Amino acid sequence: MTQPFELPSFYVPHPARLNPHLDEARAHSTGWAREMGMLEGSGIWEQADLDAHDYGLLCAYTHPDAAAEVLSLVTDWYVWVFFFDDHFLDMYKRTNDREAGKAHLDRLPLFMPADPSAPVPEPENPVEAGLADLWRRTVPAMGEDWRARFAESTRNLLDESLWELSNIDAGRVANPVEYIEMRRKVGGAPWSAQLVEYAADAEVPKEVSGSRALRVLMDAFSDGVHLRNDIFSYQREVEDEGELSNGVLVLERFLECSTQEAAEAVNDLLTSRLQQFENTVFTELPVLFAETGLDPVGRAKVMAYVKGLQDWQSGGHEWHMRSSRYMNGGGASAGSGGEVAPGSGGALPGLSGVPGAGNRWDQYAIGGIGTSALDILRSGAMGAGGVGAGVGAAEGAAKGAAGPAERRARSHGHVPFQAVGPSRLPEFELPFTLTLSPYLDGARERVVEWAGRMGLLAADPAIPGSGVWDAESMRDYDLALCAAGIHPDATADQLDVSSAWLAWGTWADDYYPAVFGRTRDLAGAKRATERLGLFMPVDGSPAPEPANALERGLADLWERTAGPMTVDARSRFRTSVESMTASWVWELANLIQNRIPDPVDYLEMRRDTFGADLTASLCRLGHGQVVPPEVYRHGSMRALENSAMDYAAMMNDVFSYQKEIEYEGELHNIVLVVQNFFDCDYPAAVRIVDDLMHSRLGQFQHVAQKELPVMYQDFGLDGEVREVLDGYVVELENWLAGILNWHEGCRRYGEEDLRRHFGAERDLAAAAEARRAAAASTPVVPSVPSVSSAPSVSSVPAVPLGPTGLGTASLRPPLSAAVPEH
Numbered sequence: 001m002t003q004p005f006e007l008p009s010f011y012v013p014h015p016a017r018l019n020p021h022l023d024e025a026r027a028h029s030t031g032w033a034r035e036m037g038m039l040e041g042s043g044i045w046e047q048a049d050l051d052a053h054d055y056g057l058l059c060a061y062t063h064p065d066a067a068a069e070v071l072s073l074v075t076d077w078y079v080w081v082f083f084f085d086d087h088f089l090d091m092y093k094r095t096n097d098r099e100a101g102k103a104h105l106d107r108l109p110l111f112m113p114a115d116p117s118a119p120v121p122e123p124e125n126p127v128e129a130g131l132a133d134l135w136r137r138t139v140p141a142m143g144e145d146w147r148a149r150f151a152e153s154t155r156n157l158l159d160e161s162l163w164e165l166s167n168i169d170a171g172r173v174a175n176p177v178e179y180i181e182m183r184r185k186v187g188g189a190p191w192s193a194q195l196v197e198y199a200a201d202a203e204v205p206k207e208v209s210g211s212r213a214l215r216v217l218m219d220a221f222s223d224g225v226h227l228r229n230d231i232f233s234y235q236r237e238v239e240d241e242g243e244l245s246n247g248v249l250v251l252e253r254f255l256e257c258s259t260q261e262a263a264e265a266v267n268d269l270l271t272s273r274l275q276q277f278e279n280t281v282f283t284e285l286p287v288l289f290a291e292t293g294l295d296p297v298g299r300a301k302v303m304a305y306v307k308g309l310q311d312w313q314s315g316g317h318e319w320h321m322r323s324s325r326y327m328n329g330g331g332a333s334a335g336s337g338g339e340v341a342p343g344s345g346g347a348l349p350g351l352s353g354v355p356g357a358g359n360r361w362d363q364y365a366i367g368g369i370g371t372s373a374l375d376i377l378r379s380g381a382m383g384a385g386g387v388g389a390g391v392g393a394a395e396g397a398a399k400g401a402a403g404p405a406e407r408r409a410r411s412h413g414h415v416p417f418q419a420v421g422p423s424r425l426p427e428f429e430l431p432f433t434l435t436l437s438p439y440l441d442g443a444r445e446r447v448v449e450w451a452g453r454m455g456l457l458a459a460d461p462a463i464p465g466s467g468v469w470d471a472e473s474m475r476d477y478d479l480a481l482c483a484a485g486i487h488p489d490a491t492a493d494q495l496d497v498s499s500a501w502l503a504w505g506t507w508a509d510d511y512y513p514a515v516f517g518r519t520r521d522l523a524g525a526k527r528a529t530e531r532l533g534l535f536m537p538v539d540g541s542p543a544p545e546p547a548n549a550l551e552r553g554l555a556d557l558w559e560r561t562a563g564p565m566t567v568d569a570r571s572r573f574r575t576s577v578e579s580m581t582a583s584w585v586w587e588l589a590n591l592i593q594n595r596i597p598d599p600v601d602y603l604e605m606r607r608d609t610f611g612a613d614l615t616a617s618l619c620r621l622g623h624g625q626v627v628p629p630e631v632y633r634h635g636s637m638r639a640l641e642n643s644a645m646d647y648a649a650m651m652n653d654v655f656s657y658q659k660e661i662e663y664e665g666e667l668h669n670i671v672l673v674v675q676n677f678f679d680c681d682y683p684a685a686v687r688i689v690d691d692l693m694h695s696r697l698g699q700f701q702h703v704a705q706k707e708l709p710v711m712y713q714d715f716g717l718d719g720e721v722r723e724v725l726d727g728y729v730v731e732l733e734n735w736l737a738g739i740l741n742w743h744e745g746c747r748r749y750g751e752e753d754l755r756r757h758f759g760a761e762r763d764l765a766a767a768a769e770a771r772r773a774a775a776a777s778t779p780v781v782p783s784v785p786s787v788s789s790a791p792s793v794s795s796v797p798a799v800p801l802g803p804t805g806l807g808t809a810s811l812r813p814p815l816s817a818a819v820p821e822h
Contacts, residue, residue, distance in 0.1 A: 061315030416665030485738020
């Protein structure tokens with residue numbers, strides 16, 4: 001069969017290595033699969049299928065340092081998960097039997113008890129038998145925190161298969177953001193990451209397991225694994241199985257481009273996610289270690305985990321190049337798949353019978369240990385394609401292929417305060433009716449008076465840069481107009497509180513870059529953010545005396561809002577505020593690096609920087625205790641909220657483009673992120689963002705109309721709960737309509753408004769940035785990191801100042817050229 005596209009050249013910066021216990025793992029997993037009933041007689045696999053797929057080779061590549069017994073157990077897990085996937089395909093996906101599929105999935109958590117000694121039901125099929133056996137053999141070696149995380153990842157992997165089944169039934173292809181989010185659950189890479197903890201004896205300490213840095217490492221790893229798999233499996237999944245959950249297909253439909261161009265775009269995103277992984281390791285982990293006081297053993301565990309994820313990424317690529325399960329013939333990617341010896345590089349004896357084996361480096365006359373790392377130096381390492389000009393939404397979206405090093409440099413090479421002209425606004429076509437509160441006029445005056453009492457409208461002599469607003473600018477910004485559209489049914493008092501929250505959050509979002517960004521004072525921003533928690537006591541204890549307007553405004557709002565709440569509700573509400581304030585520190589960290597964010601990381605963090613969860617939480621306060629908490633955690637509810645949040649945040653970015661790029665020197669705007677990712681111009685980026693906004697809006701409507709009724713049925717919700725949730729959909733519609741009306745009606749984003757409010761400041765900031773750029777002889781561009789081994793337990797790894805790995809010493813810049821003045 002002819003391949004639907006030529007494989008691109010993948011970013012594989014670390015050489016794959018092979019575990020010397022490969023043969024033992026192969027033999028063990030074959031016997032285990034037969035014992036569990038997965039082979040002859042299962043109707044799913046025969047011995048030839050298991051041999052051809054060669055999961056022993058997958059695990060030997062992805063866990064090169066695991067002991068023999070550990071490798072065999074991990075291989076059994078992968079045999080099980082692939083058997084589950086094929087079993088679910090044949091039994092439920094091909095027949096679109098959602099009811100039977102759900103019944104099958106509902107039983108599987110019974111075989112993963114929190115207490116490993118607890119009894120489990122008698123297995124009724126090979127999937128249940130395999131899970132019961134693996135759970136019993138694995139979890140006793142791991143701690144309680146890992147057990148809970150691994151059980152959740154396994155449940156996600158199983159349960160979200162229903163999402164795929166529902167999309168096949170509806171003939172629906174997901175939008176790109178939705179797809180990335182759901183693929184993490186369906187694809188199982190978070191599950192793989194937690195098996196890395198087991199296989200590498202690198203259980204992540206509980207003190208840091210829930211941190212942003214560890215979450216981003218897992219998410220970036222997962223996206224890399226899934227996007228790579230999507231490229232290799234497109235032919236089998238889309239053309240043979242009729243699958244709709246494939247990243248190449250998603251971008252092919254979204255960008256209205258060819259399959260080849262979509263594959264190149266997926267590969268570009270794969271590279272971006274791997275570079276996000278690297279950036280997190282070398283800029284966020286050392287800070288996390290210091291801030292949490294993690295002991296040397298804990299630090300070594302985390303770095304061993306990082307190395308394990310790195311090994312998995314490279315080994316998974318090598319396996320895809322060899323397995324008969326996937327499309328892997330020829331193409332530019334052929335340069336990434338040389339023969340690899342057990343535990344090292346070089347030729348692997350006895351692989352002549354392995355499907356896909358062969359020395360693909362011959363055509364480049366390159367061989368030996370570490371040659372995969374040379375991918376990062378090859379011209380056009382992102383492939384010869386790219387999303388071409390003149391194809392639907394992606395018209396003008398690419399100007400040619402960029403190698404990973406060029407892509408990394410471009411992300412750090414943005415020149416701030418460039419004149420971009422008035423913001424270009426698309427047709428928003430929001431189909432929800434706007435209703436305004438009758439108390440708007442009074443709220444407008446009261447919120448300005450409140451802001452004055454809190455100190456938001458005057459500079460604090462002790463805090464340089466703190467004079468970000470005055471009474472005139474606050475009236476121009478008209479946050480009460482936004483609140484009146486978001487909460488049209490609010491009482492006068494409720495509208496005042498909502499207006500004040502929006503005013504404080506918007507003011508603080510301006511305050512952080514003005515006070516901390518201009519001096520690159522990340523430590524000061526963190527100290528200020530940590531103190532904010534003092535003014536949100538969950539237990540009702542008194543707060544300290546506020547030291548400034550930032551603290552005073554929050555303390556007042558917390559007292560007015562949290563008083564009637566239960567302790568649990570206060571805790572959840574506080575978390576939403578803390579997520580927003582912490583995201584402002586993340587923005588400052590990127591500003592210090594002069595780094596345009598990775599598109600996936602940006603969109604996910606944008607929900608926090610926009611304060612979307614905070615305002616959604618204000619909506620949910622009126623729901624009381626009627627809706628069970630697990631309903632809000634359900635995938636359909638998260639999809640409903642996230643799609644609405646993304647639409648609103650991208651809408652804000654489109655309106656604020658000139659304000660942020662030209663007047664504030666910002667890096668955090670979806671239009672700029674798209675420009676950087678596709679290397680396209682401003683108009684093309686706006687068209688792509690507009691399409692993405694409408695796809696998220698379409699998803700919001702799809703979830704409300706199609707997925708929520710199914711969720712109601714799955715949970716067995718009664719009429720009262722359904723009425724509350726239906727009302728919540730209307731509240732989110734009001735939220736979107738109110739935010740759009742505010743953007744169109746306030747005087748914050750128009751060119752004349754910007755000149756009036758920011759003109760003089762922009763000139764000063766641009767001049768200061770020019771001096772800073774002149775002082776730094778070259779931009780700071782983090783190098784390609786290599787975590788080849790766990791660090792000394794007595795030290796935190798330093799950030800390398802250039803490319804690392806075999807043969808790269810001559811490529812590193814002089815020290816003086818790599819360290820700018822601050």
